[in-house]
Amino acid sequence: MHDEYALLVTAFPHPKCALDFTTPLQLLIATVLSAQTTDKRVNTVTPELFATFPDAASLAAANPETVEGIIRPLGFYHAKAKHLLGLAAALRDRFDGEVPHTMDELVTLPGVGRKTANVVLGNAFHTPGFPVDTHVIRVTGRLRWRTDWNSAHPDPVRIEKEICACFPPEEWTDLSHRLILHGRATCHARRPDCAACPLRDTCPSAMP
Ligand code: SF4
Known part of the structure; x- marks a missing residue:
């Protein structure tokens, strides 16, 4: 998990919220x-x-x-x-x-x-928070970062607790951003681009 996350940090070194806001x-x-x-x-x-x-x-x-x-x-x-x-x-x-x-x-x-x-x-507010959206659910499931990876109806609150327990609070927001960015860029819902994925060597769901 942490080795895979290190690869996501390299792929997305400065993640940020994609919504424009000032307050x-x-x-x-x-x-x-x-x-x-x-x-x-x-x-x-x-x-x-x-x-x-x-x-x-x-x-x-x-x-x-x-x-x-x-x-x-x-x-x-x-x-x-x-x-x-x-x-x-x-x-x-x-x-x-x-x-x-x-x-x-x-x-x-x-x-x-x-x-x-x-x-x-x-x-x-720069208070630790780990938003769990559809990309986070999909990517953490494919990587089997969570125990209910094969559930048809995973519980977002349970995912939040399980993943947050593995990372320091100051990393939670960027972790969520990186999983979302990876889901959007490569680990697509229908046809993940495993050939281009930096996690393909260890991902249990990698397709040839
Ligand atoms: S190897 Fe494929 S399924 Fe695994 S994280 Fe990468 S894109 Fe997703």
Whole structure:
């Protein structure tokens, strides 16, 4: 596991969050918007969204149709606009408009699960966080870094605990970034490019 991770560190020496943001609120909003679409696409709509609604209070009071118009290219824009307004209202009413700093508080916000909370903790607050997304689930399974690698329905919380136990907390966020980058670049869901993979010599799932 650690030798394989060293190869991922070499392949992705300076990983970073692919979502554009400058504040914790912006990252929280961008992460919520990234469901069912790509980070790249989210980055095309957030400049206008953040300029139009610079804080939680203005977003909470927004006309839903205005928000829908801005985020329309992302798909599911009606549901996503509703989520954003609910999230902004909760931040305004319960946290004085600020994004809370702890997992326990973040997951009380509407539409915020552990994955989103870990993205915000690790990238906006520099608090150890290991977001488990579809790439992390797939790559850790193929590498058999987790005991339930052959489960048809792996539990993201269990994966988070099992993988985090093997790495120091200060590595968790970059570890997640690197697994995601590797999943996007090489260890694709349908046809992994094993011939070009730096982990092919030890990966139990490597295909000829
Ligand atoms: S060898 Fe293939 S299956 Fe294994 S990590 Fe690399 S791309 Fe994925």
